Amino acid sequence: MADRPRQIVDAARELLETEGADALTMRRIADKLGIRAPSLYKHFPDKQAVEAELIAQGLAEIADAQEAALAEAPERPLVALGASYRAYALAHPHLYRLMTEGPLPRHLLPDGLEARTALPLVKAVPDEHRARAVWAFAHGMVILELDGRFPPDADVDTAWRVGLAAFSG
Amino acid sequence: MADRPRQIVDAARELLETEGADALTMRRIADKLGIRAPSLYKHFPDKQAVEAELIAQGLAEIADAQEAALAEAPERPLVALGASYRAYALAHPHLYRLMTEGPLPRHLLPDGLEARTALPLVKAVPDEHRARAVWAFAHGMVILELDGRFPPDADVDTAWRVGLAAFSG
């Protein structure tokens, strides 16, 4: 039998990914494991600690994906990074929102994880101001798409291409 | 005596702007007006209808600001629009979040308001794909700044300048 903390995080992640942030409650997590909510507090101090684990998972997965994308297409780094970033967010919309809404609980995350996630972009775009601008563009594109903010007939692919081209030139 | 619906919206807005979305409850709104929460339902069908009024206010104010910015500095439209957009969001962070988090309640908004808000940017950037990319950049910059996502020492002004320059060229 796997250790409880891991089971708890796995259950939390499945709830978040399949039903969204509103479903991520201590009761629902406990239900999934066939135990009662108060029992969770023997393994995690509070809900924020569980959420921090999910955020750390997401950041690590994005970091992996970005590193792989950069390694596979180093000749057009921005296009590769953008496609990988968007694909991750669309595949994990609720986790992406949890990771990006509000301030990061930095004190609960592994040291260096945030920097590792940013590293592929920083390598591809050495100027820090430009890198920040590209990040904002990518995040804006993703979150507007997730929130259904673009018109239904909008050509999101082309907007991505045009934006990344502007930053590549 | 002003009509109640207007008073309700005014109270809601003050709550939202000064204390954030968590403070925007029917009970708190009623408290501000010296009445009980159930009385609000004689004027609005539900909370979402009150929120929609706030969103409509925000969209109209951004539209006004963008139109003014474009009129005053037509020779560098993107810089003017970007500065105006950022200034509005920083001045009204909670309202900006309410306006941009999640799907718009389009069925509760005045016809044409969303389009009017977008119009100044569309005029400045006729290519629709490029306009969408600029919007994503601006929204991304704003929301990352509001959420404290940039490092404390980040030079946000320069990131804006670099990003807008990329889209102007």
Place this chain on the structure above:
DNA sequence: GTCTATAGTGGGATAGAC
């Protein structure tokens, strides 16, 4: 490490009297 019981807090919304 699990349970029961419960505290404490809050929310949106409705019924019906006045």
Place this chain on the structure above:
DNA sequence: GTCTATCCCACTATAGAC
């Protein structure tokens, strides 16, 4: 158009028994 009374919901978290 306001009130009182109330429903029903949900949540995080703790205490203490086992």
